[in-house]
Amino acid sequence: MSDTQWEELDGEPGTVQAKGRSYTELAEAITRSVTTLQQIVDDTNTTAKSMEKTRKLAGEVREDIEKAKDRYSYTGEALTTYGAALRSAKDEADPAAARLKTLRADLETAQATAQSAENGVDDLPKDASDDDKTDANRAQTNANNAVSTLQGQITQAETEWNxxxxDKDTAARSAVSKIEEVVTGDKVNGLKDSGWDKFKNVVKGIYKVFKIVCDIAGILAIFLSWVPILGQxxxxxxxxxxxxxxxxxxxKFSRGEIGFGAMLAGVGLGVLGLFGGKAIGSFAKYAKARSVVSTAGRMSNTAAKARFGKALLKTSRKTMAMTKGQRVTEVLKSPFVRGAGDKAVAGMVKNGLYKNAFKSWQGAKFPMPYKDGAARFAVGNDDVVDMMTHFSQTGLRIDRATSNAQSIATVGAVFVQGANLTNGAVKLGNSISGGDGWGIYGDGASMATGPAGGEWGKIIGLPGNINNAVTGVSDVTGNNGYVAGKW
Known part of the structure; x- marks a missing residue:
């Protein structure tokens, strides 16, 4: 995000300078630690073998961390210098931007006045007196002079803004150049990212893209699960x-980034997305099956078949015969199994019965105003809608267990549908914005940002991706970096 012309410059000088001081302090801390380690290495008074190993280890560690000193020192100096330059640039450009708004408004008024004055001269009658002509010409001259004065002031303000x-752009380029010296240039000191580091960054990028694809699929699946192949x-x-x-x-919880409550809520929503729909569908199928079996039990076999049909009787009795373990197993298979209604429509398409499939989908799926469209979109569960339609019949036996299962299925389906839609939209928004990344290959591994507390966040206005210059992973500026010479 670059600066908007004639608007106040983006950026927070105080924040940039504070970050620069943090890096400088880290460089000073490294210097102190190197001195201490060197004292251990130089200590020859203790001759124990254990101390010899300690001195050897201290020497190796000293060499390793001393390499990082320049990176912190140069980065701190670059950011501190840039922060001061940014403050000066804003002190010059921001007042000019404020004046420009007022001057442009005044110019519009002055131009309108000048036009009226010009019209006044043109509209003078032929027999106008000399005094009238003099007054009209004087008004036109004064109005034109006011326009010229304002245009000059605007030009001056634009010059100050530019x-x-x-100055801000020049300072930013200088800061980036200084930091690049210790990242990819002559002062890298062996700290340049390895091939494995680059590979991890590629994997992280692929993961983020795949996550967005999954989040989009989660929303599309609500409406397109019936489509053969695509639905699955x-x-x-x-x-x-x-x-x-x-x-x-x-x-995130294990890394201390979120609390136990937030973790529990996030895991709960994930589990709900995986198994909630199938669990609610199981209650619906149980309620329907129980009413069929209970009602049929009070009728002759012939009458029951005539009332419900052989297929419904068979599936209802099979559902009622399932054990609790079998019901749980069926629910746990839900993430990769479509509902019976979706399978039926997909089967019609597979067999070339496109007209039948379309009619069936019309009556079952969003968008409205197709038959049962509102109910199916609200509950998002074919089994529950099927149960609701089933209980609209009269003469069905509904005992307390059936009624409870029916209520749980109906209310639960609406809740699960709403939660899935909301959670899907939130996850997609977070994924696209980058605020919900896994972070396993994040800034903690960075030589420059790890000890400084990880990712800096977005400091709006730095016209160059300075943190990318330091670590290659974090955007200090909130901008999109340096493109073709423009910051």
């Missing part, structure tokens, strides 16, 4: 996205 903006792929990706969310929350 001067401040140019979307459901699998959505399930993987929920698994990623679960792992991310656990990792």
């Amino acid at each position: 001067g401040g903006h140019g 792929v979307l459901l699998v990706l959505a399930a993987i996205g929920s698994i990623i969310a679960i792992v991310e929350n656990i990792v």
Whole structure:
């Protein structure tokens, strides 16, 4: 994000200078530690073998951490210098930007006045008196002079703004150049990223893209799970996205980035996305099956078949015969299994029955106003909608267990649907903005930012990706970096 012309310059000089001081203090701390380690190395009074090993280790450590001193020192100096330059640039450009707003408004008024004065001269009658002509010409001259004066003031303010903006750009380029010396230039001291570091950054980038794909799939799967092949792929990706969310929350909690409550909520939403829909569907199928079996039990076999049909009786009795363990197993298979309604429509498409499939989907899926569209979008669960339609019949036996299962399925389905839609939108927004990354290959491994407390965050206005120059991973500036000579 570059500066907007004639607006106040982006940037927080105080924040940039504070970061520079932090790096300078780290460099000083390294110098002190190197001195202490050198004293251990130089200590020859103690001759124990254990002390010999300690001196050897101290020497090796001293050499390693001394290499980092220049990186911290140069970075601190560059940021401190840039912060001061940014402050001076803003002191010059920002007042000019404020004046420009007022001057441009005044210029519009003056130009309108000048136009009116010109019209006044043109509209003078032929028999106008000399005094009238003199007054009209004087008004026109004064109005034109006011316009010229304001234009000159605007030009001066623009010159001042350009001067401040140019000073900021020059200071930024100088800061980036200084930092690059200790990152990729002559003073890198062996701290340049290795091939493995670059590989990890590539993997991290691929992961972030894949995570966004999974989050998008989680939303699309709500509407397109019926589509052959595509529906199954979307459901699998959505399930993987929920698994990623679960792992991310656990990792963040283990690293102390979030509290136990936030971790529990994040894991809960992930589990809900994986298994919530199937669990609610199981309650719906149980309620429907129980009402069928209970009602059929009070009828003759012939009457029951005539009322419900052989297929429904068979599936209902099979559902009622399932043990608790079997029900749990069926629920746990849910991340990669489509519902019965989706499978039926996909089967029609596979067999070439496109018209039947489309009609079936019309009556079952969003968008409205197709049949049952509102109910199916609200609950997001074909099994629950099927149960609701089933209980609209009369003469069904509904005992307390059936009623409870029916209530849990109906209320739970609406909750799960709302939670999944909201959570999917939030996850997608966080993934796109970069605020929900895994962070396993994050700034903690960086020689420059790890000891400084990790990623700096976005300090709006630094017209160059200075932190990328230091570590290659974090954007100090909130800008998009240096492109073709423009900051």
